Amino acid sequence: MLLCIDCGNTNTVFSIWDGTRFLCTLRTSTEHQRTADQYYVWLSTLMAHHGVPMAITEAIISSTVPRVVFNLRVLCNRYFDCRPRVVGKPDCALPVAPRVDQGTTVGPDRLVNTVAGFDRYGGDLIIVDFGTATTFDVVDADGAYIGGAIAPGVNLSLEALHMAAAALPHVDVTKPQSAIGTNTVACMQSGVYWGYVGLVEGIVRQIRIERERVMRVVATGGLATLFDQGTEVFDAVEDDLTMHGLVLINRYNNTLESA
Numbered sequence: 001m002l003l004c005i006d007c008g009n010t011n012t013v014f015s016i017w018d019g020t021r022f023l024c025t026l027r028t029s030t031e032h033q034r035t036a037d038q039y040y041v042w043l044s045t046l047m048a049h050h051g052v053p054m055a056i057t058e059a060i061i062s063s064t065v066p067r068v069v070f071n072l073r074v075l076c077n078r079y080f081d082c083r084p085r086v087v088g089k090p091d092c093a094l095p096v097a098p099r100v101d102q103g104t105t106v107g108p109d110r111l112v113n114t115v116a117g118f119d120r121y122g123g124d125l126i127i128v129d130f131g132t133a134t135t136f137d138v139v140d141a142d143g144a145y146i147g148g149a150i151a152p153g154v155n156l157s158l159e160a161l162h163m164a165a166a167a168l169p170h171v172d173v174t175k176p177q178s179a180i181g182t183n184t185v186a187c188m189q190s191g192v193y194w195g196y197v198g199l200v201e202g203i204v205r206q207i208r209i210e211r212e213r214v215m216r217v218v219a220t221g222g223l224a225t226l227f228d229q230g231t232e233v234f235d236a237v238e239d240d241l242t243m244h245g246l247v248l249i250n251r252y253n254n255t256l257e258s259a
Contacts, residue, residue: 003056003080004246005072007063008109009132010155014043015243016052022243024050032067036074043075059084060092060250062108062242085253087112087246095252098145109242110137111145116245117218118143121236124213126204128234129241130221132156134196136203138211149203154196154223161188175229197230204233 002017007030015025026046044054059076061084063069069086076084085092087108095115098106109129114137117127123141126148128134133156136149152160154173171188179194181187208215219227219234220241228237238244 001056003059004243005061006242007065007068017247023052036071039075040079056080058082060246062087062112064107064109093253096143112242112245113137114139114145115248116241119248124215126215126217128219130223201233
């Protein structure tokens, strides 16, 4: 079985792939202090709860937080006796290399989403990922990542608004009943929600203008479903895009090694 690990700035997600489907998907907060032993106790307990056997033979990691990779590597080496592949490292190949400015480091999550998006929808694709940052990944006709855009994440923007203006409270991200708020919370929710709808539609529109072709749009990330309610710009919403990409990259590298 394959252990897929997607480590983001806020959360780290573990999924167990048995070759045909994901047996379980588990989520924890990202903390660089967490040791391999702590990961194992948490992971093994929840796997047992879901009735998933501890029969992991392979692992692959995508991490936007370099400090946590060491302990994740130790977890795989010590408890599963396997050397994990790490997306973005030279020994983890991609089906199609990214085409960006020389010396540019592309976030592993964006590379993984590109591979998964191309597999499911083909090229000429825009992937909008609602994470700690809101990212826009542009996939060329042959499946290459060719760039995109990065905007502050929705929750990050709300936190900045609260921190910079002492009179403004913490609010949840939700679709407001009306764009015109009649109290402070409703005003903030409207500004953030409809502001991000406008941001997404505006960036997608500009990318389409620059590409001069039809570009399909796929949304992923925790808030994708919520924002899909407020716009017609998305052709599809994907819950497991990153994990699917990790499975594909691991399979591709296995094929290379066996050739």
